[in-house]
Amino acid sequence: MPIYFSEHEVVLPGQLLSDNGKRSGDGTYTLGGKIYAAQIGFATIKNNKVTVIAFKAAYKPMPGDRVIGIISDVRPNGFEVDLGRHLTGIIRIPDREEVKSMKLKVGDVVYVKIRESGLSGVIIDRGSRIRKIESGLLIQLHPSKIPRLVGRRGSMINVIKKLTGCDILVGKNGYVVVNGPSPESEFAAMKAIRMIEREAHTSGLTERIERYLRELLGK
Amino acid sequence: MAFVPKKDLTAKIMRNKVYNLLLQDKRIDGRHPKELRPISIQTSLLSKAEGSALVSMGSTKILTGIKVELGTPFPDRPDEGTFTVNAELLPLASTSFEPGPPDERGVELARVVDRSIREGGVLDLKKLCLVEGEKVYIIFIDIYVLDYDGNYFDPSLISALAALATAKIPRYEIVDDKLQKTEEFFSLELNSLPFTVMVGVLGERFLVDPQMEEEKVLDVSMIIGTDEKGNITCIQKNSPGQVSISLMDEILETVIEKTGEIRRKFLQEVPVKLASTA
Amino acid sequence: MLKPERLIDESGMRVDGRRPDELRPIKMEVGILDKSDGSAYVEFGGTKVVAAVFGPREAHPRHLALPDRAILNCRYHMTSFSVEERKPLGMTRREVELSKVIREALETVTFLEEFPRASIDVYIEVVQADGGTRTTGLTAASLALADAGIPMADLVAAVAVGKVDGQLILDLCDVEDKYGEADMPVAMAPRFNSIVLLQLNGRMTVDEFKRGLALAQKGIAEIYRLQREALKKKFSEFTPAEE
Numbered sequence: 001m002p003i004y005f006s007e008h009e010v011v012l013p014g015q016l017l018s019d020n021g022k023r024s025g026d027g028t029y030t031l032g033g034k035i036y037a038a039q040i041g042f043a044t045i046k047n048n049k050v051t052v053i054a055f056k057a058a059y060k061p062m063p064g065d066r067v068i069g070i071i072s073d074v075r076p077n078g079f080e081v082d083l084g085r086h087l088t089g090i091i092r093i094p095d096r097e098e099v100k101s102m103k104l105k106v107g108d109v110v111y112v113k114i115r116e117s118g119l120s121g122v123i124i125d126r127g128s129r130i131r132k133i134e135s136g137l138l139i140q141l142h143p144s145k146i147p148r149l150v151g152r153r154g155s156m157i158n159v160i161k162k163l164t165g166c167d168i169l170v171g172k173n174g175y176v177v178v179n180g181p182s183p184e185s186e187f188a189a190m191k192a193i194r195m196i197e198r199e200a201h202t203s204g205l206t207e208r209i210e211r212y213l214r215e216l217l218g219k
Numbered sequence: 220m221a222f223v224p225k226k227d228l229t230a231k232i233m234r235n236k237v238y239n240l241l242l243q244d245k246r247i248d249g250r251h252p253k254e255l256r257p258i259s260i261q262t263s264l265l266s267k268a269e270g271s272a273l274v275s276m277g278s279t280k281i282l283t284g285i286k287v288e289l290g291t292p293f294p295d296r297p298d299e300g301t302f303t304v305n306a307e308l309l310p311l312a313s314t315s316f317e318p319g320p321p322d323e324r325g326v327e328l329a330r331v332v333d334r335s336i337r338e339g340g341v342l343d344l345k346k347l348c349l350v351e352g353e354k355v356y357i358i359f360i361d362i363y364v365l366d367y368d369g370n371y372f373d374p375s376l377i378s379a380l381a382a383l384a385t386a387k388i389p390r391y392e393i394v395d396d397k398l399q400k401t402e403e404f405f406s407l408e409l410n411s412l413p414f415t416v417m418v419g420v421l422g423e424r425f426l427v428d429p430q431m432e433e434e435k436v437l438d439v440s441m442i443i444g445t446d447e448k449g450n451i452t453c454i455q456k457n458s459p460g461q462v463s464i465s466l467m468d469e470i471l472e473t474v475i476e477k478t479g480e481i482r483r484k485f486l487q488e489v490p491v492k493l494a495s496t497a
Numbered sequence: 498m499l500k501p502e503r504l505i506d507e508s509g510m511r512v513d514g515r516r517p518d519e520l521r522p523i524k525m526e527v528g529i530l531d532k533s534d535g536s537a538y539v540e541f542g543g544t545k546v547v548a549a550v551f552g553p554r555e556a557h558p559r560h561l562a563l564p565d566r567a568i569l570n571c572r573y574h575m576t577s578f579s580v581e582e583r584k585p586l587g588m589t590r591r592e593v594e595l596s597k598v599i600r601e602a603l604e605t606v607t608f609l610e611e612f613p614r615a616s617i618d619v620y621i622e623v624v625q626a627d628g629g630t631r632t633t634g635l636t637a638a639s640l641a642l643a644d645a646g647i648p649m650a651d652l653v654a655a656v657a658v659g660k661v662d663g664q665l666i667l668d669l670c671d672v673e674d675k676y677g678e679a680d681m682p683v684a685m686a687p688r689f690n691s692i693v694l695l696q697l698n699g700r701m702t703v704d705e706f707k708r709g710l711a712l713a714q715k716g717i718a719e720i721y722r723l724q725r726e727a728l729k730k731k732f733s734e735f736t737p738a739e740e
Contacts, residue, residue, distance in 0.1 A: 010732050012728055013649040016688075039648050088555070133232060135235060190247070191249075265624060266625065314554065318572045363622070366530045
């Protein structure tokens with residue numbers, strides 16, 4: 001198909017990407033049979049579709065996603081979970097006694113799985129465990145940085161975990177909880193995470209993070 | 220009218236985290252409990268304002284402008300110029316600021332800054348009188364919070380003082396019984412530099428200059444100001460909650476040290492004309 | 498400010514030395530604030546504007562949320578010290594009107610259907626006003642929206658054209674706006690040659706309007722180029738991750 005960009009070129013909203021309107025993917029839109037970029041990001045072909053990997057894309061909850069949220073409301077028939085920005089997850093529990101027995105209060109942090117997301121809102125999976133997080137440092141990142149924080153097959157996050165000794169729970173919605181053996185280790189993990197947030201779209205980041213952590217922790 | 224932040228839900232685990240770190244004299248951003256964030260001050264940025272200053276303390280950014288008008292003095296102070304302080308928590312600064320008339324926090328900010336300047340005796344208002352009982356200078360100090368990452372109080376006062384220090388006031392003179400604007404300008408002389416420090420208390424520990432994540436979990440916060448002579452020029456407990464009297468001595472000691480730091484930074488960055496002490 | 502003898506002389510030179518079709522010096526910077534999702538700072542000569550975007554986020558109050566799309570809110574506001582005569586705090590009727598027309602321009606290019614029940618909030622703050630504040634504000638707001646990753650059909654670029662001493666000019670400064678015969682702010686989504694904001698304050702012949710529009714288009718093409726440059730500059734060091 002005729003395309004007007006080079007692979008991974010930075011494109012801007014309104015930029016013409018292709019004449020073949022049928023292959024429009026994420027971050028693009030079609031008009032008059034042509035494909036244009038809708039967001040700033042890298043233009044690429046993914047699964048045979050013209051796609052823009054947006055630098056800042058809002059999180060779209062998908063079934064099966066694991067996310068971290070803060071209980072924002074307790075009702076007789078369940079809970080509301082703040083997942084950040086415009087997203088609120090609903091945990092539906094028809095049994096009032098069960099709701100009480102879960103002992104979840106407003107302000108508690110939970111790790112949950114998304115069942116579905118659509119017109120009725122974001123529904124949390126009741127079948128999976130709703131894990132209450134008892135302690136840790138809660139860091140809120142833009143959700144578009146999470147893939148980079150995790151890395152291919154966990155390559156990036158494992159570097160941080162290994163060097164700092166911290167347990168790091170990552171939610172696809174951008175919320176991260178860090179628990180470490182010492183304040184220094186948690187601080188180092190936090191600094192590394194913030195560095196990834198800033199430099200998510202640069203190359204050689206994994207090596208830089210490793211070097212940074214070694215220096216910070218004197219390893 | 221109380222303000223209840225909606226989406227700024229606080230995670231309980233963060234309170235524990237901030238408190239446990241404090242017990243070890245640590246903070247989530249790596250600072251020491253008695254450490255201020257880096258301060259930057261830029262002045263004289265805007266041509267339509269008689270004075271202006273942009274101050275940042277960490278990520279918190281405040282823009283203050285001075286506008287000068289002529290007006291009538293208060294009847295009980297016929298030989299003094301006047302000044303008023305206004306503040307706006309701009310919605311572009313934070314998810315917790317909504318557009319509309321200043322809510323109680325914006326009003327509080329303006330009044331706290333006002334008191335620091337007024338009770339601190341910063342301006343010699345008698346020098347701002349043109350015709351006793353008839354015409355005086357009116358100085359408007361307008362503060363805008365542009366970016367909010369905790370503690371808009373301290374940088375607001377710094378920017379107000381920096382804007383005052385670098386303001387160019389148009390000189391008027393009386394010619395044939397009429398007030399005429401000349402081509403000249405004069406600077407304001409400041410009698411003192413009374414800075415404030417925001418203190419946050421958690422349990423029996425305290426920290427200074429809280430950033431947003433810390434502000435959300437504090438038991439109580441307060442603003443205390445002192446001048447170069449060690450006088451207290453401002454106190455404002457600005458949140459619900461209680462503070463133990465036994466903490467106050469150490470808090471005051473810390474505040475005096477920190478305002479001294481701010482003063483040194485201010486004198487480094489801002490060309491201020493200080494009135495000589497009598 | 499006193500009215501000058503002439504706003505444009507025989508050789509076509511304007512009060513600030515510009516030619517009729519010349520833009521003022523323009524400066525653009527993207528991502529200048531930390532707490533908002535997207536932000537930008539734009540200068541058109543002496544006009545200086547900050548714009549910030551929050552969104553998508555939960556619509557407040559909830560009962561105003563739309564079931565099938567986001568609400569775009571826009572607040573155009575001027576600081577008290579942005580103008581010669583101090584502007585009192587609070588929103589004036591002019592600010593209310595400008596907030597509306599700017600919002601309508603931005604709504605036109607934004608894919609609001611992507612975020613049902615959410616809101617996208619755009620805040621424009623004029624810190625120094627020297628003519629063309631709404632067009633500078635709109636130009637900045639568009640950059641802030643792109644910075645925030647809000648999906649849009651195109652950027653919006655805007656400029657005001659006017660008429661002084663019978664001549665059409667581009668990018669009015671304050672004096673020209675105050676003492677000229679017409680002031681016409683124009684905003685476009687340049688990719689599609691479509692107008693998204695259009696107002697006229699003053700009087701023009703049909704011919705002047707057409708020529709004015711062409712002049713605006715020329716200025717907008719340049720402003721659009723500068724916007725794209727400013728956005729690319731912010732992300733210039735970005736390279737794709739090892740996928």
